[in-house]
Amino acid sequence: MKKTTLLINCPDKKGIIATVTNFILAKKGNITYIDQYVDRELGEFFMRSECEFDNDEKKLIQFKEAFNAEIAKNYNMHWEMYDTEKKPKMALFVSKYDHCLYDILGRHASGELQVEIPIIISNHNDLKPIADAFSIPFKHIPVTKQNKIEAESEQLQALEECNIDFVVLARYMQILSSDFVDHFPNKIINIHHSFLPAFPGAKPYHSAYERGVKIIGATSHYVTSDLDEGPIIEQEVVRISHIHNVQDFILKGRDLEKIVLSRAIKHHIARKVLVYNNKTVIFS
Amino acid sequence: MKKTTLLINCPDKKGIIATVTNFILAKKGNITYIDQYVDRELGEFFMRSECEFDNDEKKLIQFKEAFNAEIAKNYNMHWEMYDTEKKPKMALFVSKYDHCLYDILGRHASGELQVEIPIIISNHNDLKPIADAFSIPFKHIPVTKQNKIEAESEQLQALEECNIDFVVLARYMQILSSDFVDHFPNKIINIHHSFLPAFPGAKPYHSAYERGVKIIGATSHYVTSDLDEGPIIEQEVVRISHIHNVQDFILKGRDLEKIVLSRAIKHHIARKVLVYNNKTVIFS
Amino acid sequence: MKKTTLLINCPDKKGIIATVTNFILAKKGNITYIDQYVDRELGEFFMRSECEFDNDEKKLIQFKEAFNAEIAKNYNMHWEMYDTEKKPKMALFVSKYDHCLYDILGRHASGELQVEIPIIISNHNDLKPIADAFSIPFKHIPVTKQNKIEAESEQLQALEECNIDFVVLARYMQILSSDFVDHFPNKIINIHHSFLPAFPGAKPYHSAYERGVKIIGATSHYVTSDLDEGPIIEQEVVRISHIHNVQDFILKGRDLEKIVLSRAIKHHIARKVLVYNNKTVIFS
Amino acid sequence: MKKTTLLINCPDKKGIIATVTNFILAKKGNITYIDQYVDRELGEFFMRSECEFDNDEKKLIQFKEAFNAEIAKNYNMHWEMYDTEKKPKMALFVSKYDHCLYDILGRHASGELQVEIPIIISNHNDLKPIADAFSIPFKHIPVTKQNKIEAESEQLQALEECNIDFVVLARYMQILSSDFVDHFPNKIINIHHSFLPAFPGAKPYHSAYERGVKIIGATSHYVTSDLDEGPIIEQEVVRISHIHNVQDFILKGRDLEKIVLSRAIKHHIARKVLVYNNKTVIFS
Structure with a gap:
């Protein structure tokens, strides 16, 4: 059958x-x-x-x-x-943070993610040893203000060559251009390290600390041309208190990021997500 | 329509x-x-x-x-x-604890529960003033070892007179007989103050304290003739730590009990619960 | 001792x-x-x-x-x-929503809140029957754009006559003036029905629905002259999904509001809160 | 200083x-x-x-x-x-499940765990490639009913040679003897895949499924000679529903196991745990 x-x-x-x-x-x-x-x-x-x-x-x-x-x-x-049984092809974009990468590759190696990972693309070379340890091809494409257009063009070509179905930004620290995003509508999954719409943009843990919130969160969403405004796939939170400083937020947040991103990837792989009106329907 | x-x-x-x-x-x-x-x-x-x-x-x-x-x-x-639009009739059984009673009557008065409450039955008279304050008929039926059969018979008669559809034990401190339970199969909702199957029976907060758990819970289930073994409708937990003593567990547990019981009541009222094989299917 | x-x-x-x-x-x-x-x-x-x-x-x-x-x-x-054993005096401000009022008065009647409640003040008369049922004095002080200064003056006088230590806004739907707030620095507790700083201001459940978040929250904070910007005392969240509409958000949110507000009141009563730099230290 | x-x-x-x-x-x-x-x-x-x-x-x-x-x-x-700044030495015991091992080694490589890992000991050879990928020495000591005493003796010798301070059982599927445990009192951390004391022993996810619970959990505790009865360090839970089968429990449980075990390890490393009366005090 x-x-x-x-x-x-x-x-x-x-x-x-x-x-x-x-x-x-x-x-x-x-x-x-x-x-x-x-x-x-x-x-x-x-x-x-x-x-x-x-x-x-x-x-x-x-x-x-x-x-x-x-x-x-x-x-x-x-x-x-x-x-249903055909595994989609997922590309990972990373920069220097390694926790999400370790988490995704560990889950993949454990057989938890029904997906192929033909390529990891990064604007830095730092995480190459991790890719090597898990035997996943790693492509270093440096990105600067000057070469951004060429770099994205090179990224798109690499994705095309691998027949990539969707892209996961696993703490990739570059903002993708609208043009890039248009190539993968509702097919680029980002993890943002705050409980959106609170604290969009840079340094959300610092902002959360400044505001004195009692709970911090992470949000996985599809990337659109509006930064941190795309359809939310999954969110999770963790309680913090006055004793925690920004560094504690960052450490606790890592666990949130890993869990939220991996749940979003699983929903996407299982084709349980429908996007409509900048919101998601997530079937169970 | x-x-x-x-x-x-x-x-x-x-x-x-x-x-x-x-x-x-x-x-x-x-x-x-x-x-x-x-x-x-x-x-x-x-x-x-x-x-x-x-x-x-x-x-x-x-x-x-x-x-x-x-x-x-x-x-x-x-x-x-x-x-769908016909409100079922719910009877409340209580003893001396008042927090679940206040919670249910408050929700009912706020229009949150689409249910009629024709009667509150209690083996003590202590909570009558609360019933009075909310203008709900209160029937005092004392229960002793000696009169248990007669008391249950009187309870059943009162339920019948009110055309009761289902019964909620809102921290009712008596164990119902199998005979009583048989009159309302999967129609008696109990709240047990532990995360079942951990700590069934009496004094679960004390047992949880003794064991040194880091999380306590509450469980709402349909009553069967096996004590605390009926189909689970809803559970919720709250984190505790070494600084909390049994009294703290009881106070924190109250909030769990209220929330878990009211959620179970809502599921039941909305006919979202199907019981099969001593488990529940809860539709969303 | x-x-x-x-x-x-x-x-x-x-x-x-x-x-x-x-x-x-x-x-x-x-x-x-x-x-x-x-x-x-x-x-x-x-x-x-x-x-x-x-x-x-x-x-x-x-x-x-x-x-x-x-x-x-x-x-x-x-x-x-x-x-430690002297109960502080708490005033409640309400408008038309009754769930927080029921919750606080129920907890108080159960002996859960070590506080005196000498007065409930409201800009509407709707909730007077609840105050009556719990035998708490209820004072109706209508507030309009025109009479706001006089109304606040009347409120302050009532609070003074009762020797009020702190004020709880239990879904009070008026914004207090800076002048009023200055009379009770870090002594007015508000409950806002969102996970601040997300969705400040009016209709947060509607905004949360529009944005398509997967988790909603409630926040209790001390009132300052900046709307919804005061020191956060407590927050809690609940998971929602695409199947829930605004009305579901409101119903689920009620439970959050009740729990978050009552926790904040308990912290305050137990003198466990220190405010510094627009943040709170909450001792355990 | x-x-x-x-x-x-x-x-x-x-x-x-x-x-x-x-x-x-x-x-x-x-x-x-x-x-x-x-x-x-x-x-x-x-x-x-x-x-x-x-x-x-x-x-x-x-x-x-x-x-x-x-x-x-x-x-x-x-x-x-x-x-405070001297890193303790931690030994990992594993069998065939790899998710906790990936998680711990990933965290260690990311600099999240202030600990040395001089050795991984396993009764199977399956996970050696993971140890190799992270450049951690891996020692295969097969355990059978017949050789258990000798095997434990060999394990103890290996731990002694590495000056191990504490042992983590990262889903190690053998029960340690009382004699072994006595060498490391309150220094062997286990992860049990249920919300203890519910479902101790083998196949807890199956038991949880049978019972129809709405929440599953994981528990990290110090190992004592009573199976799954040692002092609890940390617990966490996740909500499940009727739609989830045993396989889903296992997958969701993995995330719990990883998080609970890593939190317990962090508490232990930071010397935040005091054991008394078979319970733990966890300082913040």
Whole structure:
């Protein structure tokens, strides 16, 4: 059997669920999971479904064509269908901080992340030994104010050569240009070390310390051209107190960053995320 | 329009979702929400759906009859359909602790709980002034070793007279007999002041203190004839440290008890709970 | 024995702890608890101590005079000494939301808050029945744009007549003037329904919904003349997801508001809070 | 300056704090931090202090001798004084699970753990490549029912050769003998994959799944001769729901195990843990 994951969103209408489930049944598909959500305010319907079909590539293509013609067009759907068992290809962007990199590579080596990692790209050479230890190709592309356009062009070429599906900024300390971001819409995952929208931009732990908050957080989001304003995928927090200084915040925050980023990556890999109106629907 | 909530569980089979959604559509019902879950290990299918129908009592009865005959029997379903907007009737059992009672009555008065409270029953008279302040009838039924059977009989009669749908033990300090419990299967909600299965039975805060745990909890569950062994509806925890003594545990625990119990009540009222195999499915 | 609570802050210096503990010992005081903290960045020393003395009012006055002359002046201390067992007097300000009021009065009635509540002041009459049910005096002082100065003057007079020690804004929907705030520096506790500094000002739940955050929070802080910018006492958060709408945020937020506000009140009552540099030191 | 950490516990008495702080001051020590706690029930006093002295090894020895003679004996103290900046030596015991090993080695490589790791000991060879990647010596000592005594003897010898201060069982799947444990009292840290005392022993995730809990946990504790009964150092929990199966528990649990174990290790390294009466005092 071929396992597939079907993601749909469209304007809400009476009967969508029955129509879609019927269609799949009629085409000899077996729905093993369905989750659905309607944003009443926006009148938008969202659905994630896991379906099994006979393992026949030709028939699956026919199914998709028929689904598009008979269902998707009528309902004005945005839809995608994935081969559930095909691992997506993820590129990692890093700079000098190593904790997220260690965490992701450790999880990957443990078999926790169903993903391929064909490349790590960095604007510094510092973390190359880690990439080497985990036998992942490491590409050093220095970035300066002067060479930014060329550097991004080189990055994009490297991603293309590896057929990268999505990019993870694992504490990558450069801001990507709008042009770069446009190549991977809702496919670049960033980790920001604050509970957004509090403390966007640089040095959020310092700002949190200054303000005297009692809880700090981390936020993983898709990158858009507005800095730290993209759709939030996951957040987590940890309690701190007056005894903790900025350095303590940074150390405690590392654990948040690792956990939040890895959860976001898992959601993305499992195709559980739908983006709409700069927000995310995360199916369970 | 008449809003209804449909709960189903049955052995898992191919095509259930399509069949049910189709049937509702064919009968002019509008599905506004659907959530579904399959326990792969047990091969059991669970579904919760919210559907709107024309506000015609006769047609709704016909729908139910047809659903039973044409769908439920084929799939060997256990199913229930509720009038979403009809408030269930809840009885409160209390003894001397007042914090859960204050919390529930405060929430009810604030309009947070879509429920009627026709009666508070207690084996002590201490909390009557609170019932009075909130204008809820209070019935004092003393319970002793000697009169337990008669007392429970009197309780059952009072519940029957009020057409009670479910019972909440808001720190009621008596153990109900199996006979009593059998009258309300999966309809008696208890709050136990520990993170079950740790520390069942009496004085859990004392036991937690003795053991030196770093986190304490509270658990809300349906009452079965096995003490503290019923299906868990909700749990919550709070961090404590060596500086806290048993009295601190009790005070911190109160907040847990209130929150966990009120969440469980809300799930139950919204018919979001399905019990199976001594566990709960809690739809979102 | 007379139990006292001693709060100190001063520029950090070698030997403060030894000096203070020695002095107390020499004066026949028994230190039963000491907690201390140094803000290295600011070079400021903070200490909270619980000490028992003979129950002799005259000697205690002598102790205070001697402490001031022999210790406090040398170290340039800001210090306060409280009778631990004397309940402070707390005024509640409310408007129309009742959940925090129910919660505080329920806790007070349960004996959880070691405080006197001589008065509830409101700009609306809606919550008077709750005050009545708990037998707390309720004063209705309407506030409009036109009468704001007179209204605050009337409020201040009422507080003075009751010898109020501190004020709790339990979802009071008016902004207090700087002049009013100056009468109670670090003695007015507010509950804001967001995880500050995210979403200050009006309608934070709506803003949180718009932004698509995955966690919402509540913040209790001392009121200063800068709206929602005062020293944070306590914060708490709860996880939400895409399925929750603004109304769900509001309901879930209520529990946060109640818990965060009651924790802040408890810290304040127990004299565990020291304010410095617009931040709080919360002793445990 | 020489930084030291002083840990004390003794029967509680009037004046201990003043006496100790005075003594240190008189010996030209500077107390930079003090935290103290009294267990009222047991009448036991606990203190952790950080003090700076002139960097003169001879004087420090004299200080310790004087402290012992003049203070410790009078108060019947158990006390220890550490060179704060000297890194302790930690041995890791592992079997086949790699997630805790990756996590600890990653943190160590990032500079997060102020510890030396002279050796990793395992009853299997599977994780040797990880040790190699991080350049840590790896010793394979197979353990069977038959050779257990010899194997433990070999382990103990290896630990002695490396001058190991404490041992961390990073999901080591063998039960240590009482004899082994006696060599390292309160110096063997284990991670158990449940919220103890719930689900001790084997397969706790399976048991948690069977029971239908809504929250799972992990517990780090010192190993004693009673399995999973030693003093708890740290616990953490994560929310799960009916949709998660045992495999999901295991995956979510991994993150708990890593975080709880690393926190326990950090507390131990910083000498913030005092064990008394099978419980821990964890200074902040």
